[in-house]
Amino acid sequence: MSEPLLARRGLSLDRLETFCRVAESGSIVKAANQDPVRQSLYSRQIRELEEFFGTALIERDGRGIKLTTAGKRLAQLAREQFAALRDFQQEVARQPVTLSIGSGNSVLEWVVTPQLPQLCQRLGNVEISLLNLRTRQIVRDLQDLRLDVGIIRKDAVTKGLKTVSFTKLTYAFFIPASWARKGVQQQLQSLPLALAAGESFQPQFLTAAANAGFTFRVVVQCSSFSQAAELAVSGKFIAVLPVVANDRLRKLGCVSVQIPFLEKCARELVLAWHPRLSAMRPIIPTAIDTLSALPGR
Template structure:
C-alpha cells in the first residue's frame, strides 16, 4: 500500500501554483528555496508525474499538476475542518453575511453546511439583496461580510471567483427568434443589463424590456416560461435553460467577477475564517455546456480549480 501524501508538501505545492514562483512560495511557507525545491522533487516522485514546467521566468503547472491542484486544495481544507471540529477553543458568536439571491441559491448551501460542521458555535445571519444594497449595508456597518458581484468602480472587494455572463432562453421555446426580442433584466442600475443592451445595440437587434426585477427568481421564471430572454452568470443557470451564442446571432458578453466585501466588526477572527472558507469553497463549480443544444447538464456540476486568470473584460451584475 502506498504511503499517504504529505500535507506540508501539498501546502507548498499550492503556494507555488498560486504565486507562480518557488521563491515567493518559500516566503509564504517560511522555508528556504532549496527546501521548497526538495519538497517538490519528493512530491513529484510520490505522484510519479512532473508537476511544473518553466514558462519564461515563472513556473507553470503541467497537466498533471493542474489535476493535482484541485485535490490538494480539498485535502488541505478537509484537514483544517477536521482539526477545527476537535478544537476546544473553536470560534463562537454571530456573523452577518449578505449575498444576492442568485449566488445564495447556488453557493450558500455548500458554504453554510461546511462552515457549520467545523464551526457549530457560530450563528450565521443571512441577508439576500442586490449588490448595491449590500455594499451600502457594509458601509453602514449592518453586515460583517458580503458575497457580491465585483465592481471596479465600487472597489473594496476581494475577487474569489470569475464566471462568464451568458445569454439564456428556454429550451422549450424559440423566444430568441422573435423579431423584437422580449428581455428580462435587473433594475435600471444593473450593470449586466447595461452591458446586454450595449451588445444588442451593436448587433442591431430590436428589443423591448418586458420584465425588470432585482430578483433572480423572477428573471429565471420569465426565461423558463418562454416569455423573455436574459443574461445570467454561469452559476445562475437552471434546468430548462438554453445558452445562446454566436451561432444564434448573439454577441459575446463581458465576464463577471464575484468578490468578498468586509465590514467593520468586533469579531474579525470569525469574519476572516468565513471569508477564507468561502474562497476555498468556491473552487470553481462549472456548468458543462453541450455543443449540440447549448443546454447544460445541471446534475453534472463538477469541482475544478478556481480560475485565477485576470479577465480582459469584466462587468459586474445587479
Template sequence: MRNLDLTTLRSFVAVADSGGVTRAAGFLNLTQSAVSMQLKRLEEMLGLALLDRSGRGVALTPAGEQLLKYARRMVEMNDEIYARLTRQDWEGEIVLGVPHDIVYPVIPRIMKRMQRDYPRVRVQLISSYTSDLKEQFARGAIDVILTTESEPAESGEALLEVPLRWFGAPDGTAWRSKPLRIAFSRRCGFRPVAIGEMERAGLDWELAVDSEMDRTIEVSVSADLAVTPILEGHAPQHFEMIPQGVLPDLGMQKICLYGSGAKPQIIEPLQEMLRSEFCTLRRRPELAAE
C-alpha cells in the same frame, strides 16, 4: 482491528476537493511532500490505489470515490466534536450578504461548515442585489458581502471570474424573436452590461419583463417569453444556455469578497472558507451547476 488515521483522511479529502496535492498542501499548511507521504501511507494501509496519477491532474480511482464520502463524514465528525468541546470562546453574530444568483452551490456549504466548526457563531444570511449589498456594507449593516462586478472596488478581492451568458427556456425560441425580448430585474447589475452590448451590436430589442422580483424573471424566461443574462454555472436547472455567437457576447464578471475589520476572530474564518470554496469552484467548474 485497524484504525484509519484522520490526518491522512483529511489530506485525502483536501486533495480530492482542490484537485491537486500542491493546492491541498496550501490549504492544510503542510509541505507538498508531507501530503504526498500521507496519501501514500493511506493507500498502503488500505492496500488500494486511491488516486489516478496517470494524467496531468489528480483524479480519484473507483476505490477513491468510494472512500471519499466516508472520509468526509469522519473528518466532519472529528471537527464537530472538537469545536463543541473546546471552542467555547468563539461566539457572536456575522451578517453575510450574497447576491441571489450566486447563493448556490457555495453558501449552503459555508453555512453548514460555520455551524459545525463555530457552533456559537450565528451567521445571518441576507440575499439582495450587489448595489444594495455594497450600500449596506458601507454603512456597517453587513459584515461580509459577496458581489458580482466587472471589477472589485479597492477594498474588494476577486475570488472567481465567470462568463456572463444568455439563458432561455429549454428548447425555447424567444432568442429568435425580433426584436429580441429581454427580461431584466430593475436593480440587476447585469442590466447595463447587456444593454450596452446589444446597443453596440446594433441589435433590435425590447423589454419584455421589467420587475423588482427575480421570481417574475424566472417564470417569464422558463415560459419562453424572454431571455435574460446569468452567470454561467449559476442558472436555474430549468434554464438553458443559448448557443454562443447568436447573441452579443457579454464578457466576464467577477465574484468579489468584501469584509469589514470588525470582529476579526469570527469573520476571518468565514472569509477563508469563502476563498477556499470558490477556489475549488474555479478548479472544478462542474460543481457550480450542482
C-alpha cells in the same frame, strides 16, 4: 487604563447601545418606536454621552438626525465592542456565533447557497444570516460595521474595505427547452425577453447588444435575476441570467445559449469586509478564507 473613563458619570453600555440604535434608525422617534417616554430617555442618554465626551454626536436633519464626524466615529467604536462582546457571550455559553453575508439575491441563491453545507461544516458552531441587499447598501453596511461579509462587484469597492477575489459572473440567454428544439436560437431578437434591471446590468447589456448589432424585444422589466429566471421557467419568455444558474434551470426545462457580446457584461465579484470588524471578530477572517477556497463557485 480605564480610570479616566470611569471617573466621571455619563458613559455606560446602555447609553452606547441607545446611541447605536438611534444612529441606525436615523431618528430618535423611530428608535423609540414612537414611545414618548422612551424618546425622552434616549434624548437624555445621548445628551449625557455628548457631555461626557465634550462634543456633539448628532445634529438635526429635517425630521430626523444625522451623525457628526465624532458621532460616526463613536458609533463605529461602539459597534466593534458590542460585536466582540456578543461573540464572547456566545462562545462561553457554547451558542452559535453569528455571521452575516450580504449580496444580491441571485448570487445568494445560485452561488452561495449551494456552498452552505461545506461552509457550515468548516466554520463549526455558527449561525449564518444571508441578506439580500443592493450593492450600495452592502458597501454602506460594511463601512458602518453592520455587516460581516459582502459579495459585491470589484468596481463597487470603496476605500477602507479589504477584498479578495471570489468569482466571475458570466451571462447567457436562457430559453424554454421547447423553443430551443425548434431552432429558435437564431431568432433571439424576436422573442419576448424578461430582463433584470439591476443597478447597472441592464444599461450594460443593452449597450453591449447595440454595439454588436442586436436589438431585443424587452417585454418584462424585472427587479431581480430570480424573477427573470421564473419567467424563463414559465416557458413564455427568454431571459439573460448568470451562467451559474444553468444546472438548476436545466432541470426546470431551460437551455442556455452563449452569445459572444455577453462577455462584455461579465463581472468580477469579490468578498469584501471591514478590517476593523474582522480584527474584533475571528469568525470573519475564517469565513473569508473558507469562502475563497470553496470549489465550484
